[in-house]
Each structure stands twice: as structure tokens, then as C-alpha cells.
Amino acid sequence: MKKIFARMGVAVLVSAMAFALSACGSDSGSSAGDEPGASSGSSESGSMTDSRDGQKYKTVKIGKMVWMAENMNYKTAASKCYDDKSENCEKYGRLYNWDDAMAACPNGWHLPSQQEFEDLFEAAEKAGNDAGIVLKSTSGWIDEGEGTDALKFGAEPSGWYDPEEDAFLEEGVVARLWSSEEENATDSYYAHFDYAYDNVEMYMHSKGSLHSVRCVKN
Secondary structure (H helix, E strand, C coil): CHHHHHHHHHHHHHHHHHHHHHHHHHHHHHHHHHHHHCCCCCEEEEEEECCCCCCEEEEEEECCEEEECCCCCCCCCCCECHHHCHHHHHHHCCEECHHHHHHHCCCCEECCCHHHHHHHHHHHHCCCCCHHHHHECCCCCHHHCCCCCCCCCCECCCCEEECCCCEEECCCCEEEEEEEEECCCCEEEEEEEECCCCCCEEEEEECCCEEECCCEEC
């Protein structure tokens, strides 16, 4: 009888050790897998009010930066609504030339630099897809060119205005967001979102053209 109990004791001890080793291995794998998801692949929503005109904007924290989650709609002398229709300002915000864009953000906010845009794109890619897909809104883009808006940035296909042609162009096709950086006296950089592409590129254009503005918190 003692031999039977002894065998049972050994079996229980071996089983317990095997379970403990298995549990340790499982905890280690879970912890390593959780680390990327706990970093910058997530966002935190909020809001702010522009004291200049009382307009309220959605905001979103992505990585270490707080961005406006809507285009600026602050009226400046040279800004326009797409097709000169006020309802498009409500939908897309206003379009600005570069000089006005540099002054469009409220106190405590600024027009983003190229590096700040690049940091945004990198954080978006950590959410599990190309930056354009993650940052574009889920509707409004032609030919199923919408995104998932996984981080609630909500880039809208607001188009742009060409002053040389006196024409509003590419609503539903592109979003162009000014950056603060100049190439030279006549050209500056902007972030280009396109219905046909999953990524986002920094391009250069004339400062006189009118594009959208997203501000980032100081």
C-alpha cells in the first residue's frame, strides 16, 4: 500500500512541475505579445474649443502627440469653402494658402512640421496597416478608397483650390494637409492622402494653392 502511495506522490509532483513550467512559458509569450499593442498603436479622443470664434474641434492623442481630428474651419481673409459653399466648410473645414495656414491654428497649437507628420505616419503603421488606410476616414472617398480610421484621425477627402485656374479640384479624391516647412520662397510641403494609395506622402506645392489644415498641440 505504501508503494502505491509513493508512486502517486511522484506522479503528482511530476505533474505539478510540468504545469508550472508550462505556465511560465505561457506568461512570457503573452507578455511579449502585449507590448506592441500597449504602445503607440492606440489613440485617445478628446476635444478643444477655439477661443477666437467658439468653434469646437475633436482631438486625438496618437503616440506622444495630440492632433486635431478635424480640419480647421477658422475664417481668414484668403481662406475658402470648397466650391464656395458654406456647407462644405462645415463638412471639410476651410482651405488655406500657406501664409494663412501658418496663422490658422489657435493659441497653444501649431501647423505640423514634416517630422511631426512622419511621426504620425509611423504611429499609424504600428496600428497594423499602411498609414493612409489607418488615418483616412471611412466614407466620402471615391472608388472604395476609404480607410479604416482606426486611430480616429479622420482624414477627409476635402480636395483643394488652384488659384491659377480658379478651380476647386479633387473632392473625394485627395486630402492635402499643409506642413510648416518651406522648400523655398514659393513652395512648401504638405501631406498627401489619396483614394488610390494606402500610404501617405509628403509633397511640395505652391504656397498660393489652398489646402486643408490640421493643427498639433504645442
